[in-house]
Amino acid sequence: VVLDCGTRPKGYDPLPALDYLDNPHLLLISHSHQDHLGAVPVFHSRYPGARMISTHGTREIAHVMLRDGLKIQQLNEDSPELFDEADLEQTLFQLETQPVGKDFEALPGLMVRFINAGHILGAACIYLRYKDMSLLYTGDFHTTNSRTTNGLNLAELPEADILITESTYGSSVHPARRNQETALMESIAEVVQAGGNVLIPSFALGRAQEILLAIRTSKLFNKLTVPIFVDGLVRAVTEVFRENLDLLPIPVQNLVKINGQEPFFDKTSTPPIISIEHPRERPIAIAKPSVIVASSGMLTGGPSVYYASALLEQENAAIFISGYTDEESPGRLLQSLKTGDTVELDRKSITVKAQIKRFNLSAHTDKVGLGQVINKVKPKHLVLIHGELESLHQVARSGDNQSLCYIHIPAVGDKIELGVAPEQLSRKQIAKIQQPQEFDVMVESFGTDAWLRVPEEVVEKDPRWQTLSISGIIKARWDGVNLKLAPMQPEMILQEEEIEAGLKSGKDCCAVCQFFSGRFCQSPDSPLFERRVDPLAICDQFQSQVQDLSTLDTDLLWSEEVDY
Ligand SMILES: [Zn+2]
Ligand SMILES: [Zn+2]
Known part of the structure; x- marks a missing residue:
């Protein structure tokens, strides 16, 4: 079973490690952002027999997003050909849908449920059950309501043995969303009222529609006739949103059903929202005061680059960045610029005069939401993915999660076994870490x-x-000078339990035999000599010697000793 099959956003080495797959039977898709969907046609052409399933909303948007992926691939000489038109058509034809919130049997015995993830339209967490095992994969999620999707409802989350979760903002706390949105609206109104243009470079899927709806319903814009122009992939995605009105939150539906208004494009509304149909119309969009919502969000391509290069040199213009920008992207670079700095954009050298600001309208959860999800799901294994390594480690270190479950930050190719702790830090890694200073403990x-x-x-x-909280159980030993602490490995706990059961049984079994050592038989006369034996096993070479449990197998128990 494969969960999501995306492409790397930056283009180089774009495919996931498909070679690790061994004849997959099923692909479940959480949502239609390229990092989760982009390589699905490649997957389908390699494994045409595998079922592919998503929610209805995800498939609707997948049409537009995959087509855009193909277009970029064809336009860009540097990008390798991943799939062609025929692969794309086949994929869209074969992609099945299932409703949100209902269980379905995806493969014999494998029950699956999509749960609303609150990230973008159609986005779902994926809950899998097979025999007595369960797994929850969050995909991308947000616990807060936004204008285009209701937030993830914690009450809908089941408990699961394994939780695979995104951790994009796992180490930070978002500012209140409403305040950020209000601040953005006020800043836009201020610039256009002073006669300037505002560019909001935006992700085509999700963020752009959020901003359009915010402008559409903001009191600040009730009387403003300054036009809002929409350009790039944003247009096509917005049309899909409009066609799927029933998948949008009730307030958006009511706008149409009760108020008789168009939520997105409407040339006659106040303010008018106008789609730019052709590149030659672009100069019109900036000829007079206006707001432009255009993709791409990080200014790595698309019409937002054209508008940015035109507006950056204007004193009364503004560029408002609305979301995540990659470290190496022009969008991030812009945020560090001051008036008078020069920047290379769209093959031009530009002196910055426009106002540049950033607003946080993230579609991802933060530290708080992530903690709530982990507490609700109560996993035995927590697998952290989809975030910068530093952020993943910060989530892993945060106190509450540690004692509850095994935490994994897997690299490509790593295996995770149910009930087995992740590999600890190697001695080399430990040696690299500076000796801690003296500190007080309570x-x-x-x-x-x-x-x-x-x-x-x-x-x-x-x-x-x-490492002390790998299993949640720590052994402490006082040697007269130092207090030595060591983590208990799950195997050790199991072994101790078995030996204890042997001792308690009162039988003449291996657990109470003097030749039993480190789980091995040490009796040269026994047929099991030097073999691993069950503590409850019985043999005719038994020699009684009840030992104190604390003296058993000390070498093994303390092999991972960490001396503080
Ligand atoms: Zn996403
Ligand atoms: Zn993502």
């Missing part, structure tokens, strides 16, 4: 146990502390 007693509270900064700077 000791709190708790029944017969004691808590040692280590300052958060210490834990953050030294990942060795993470």
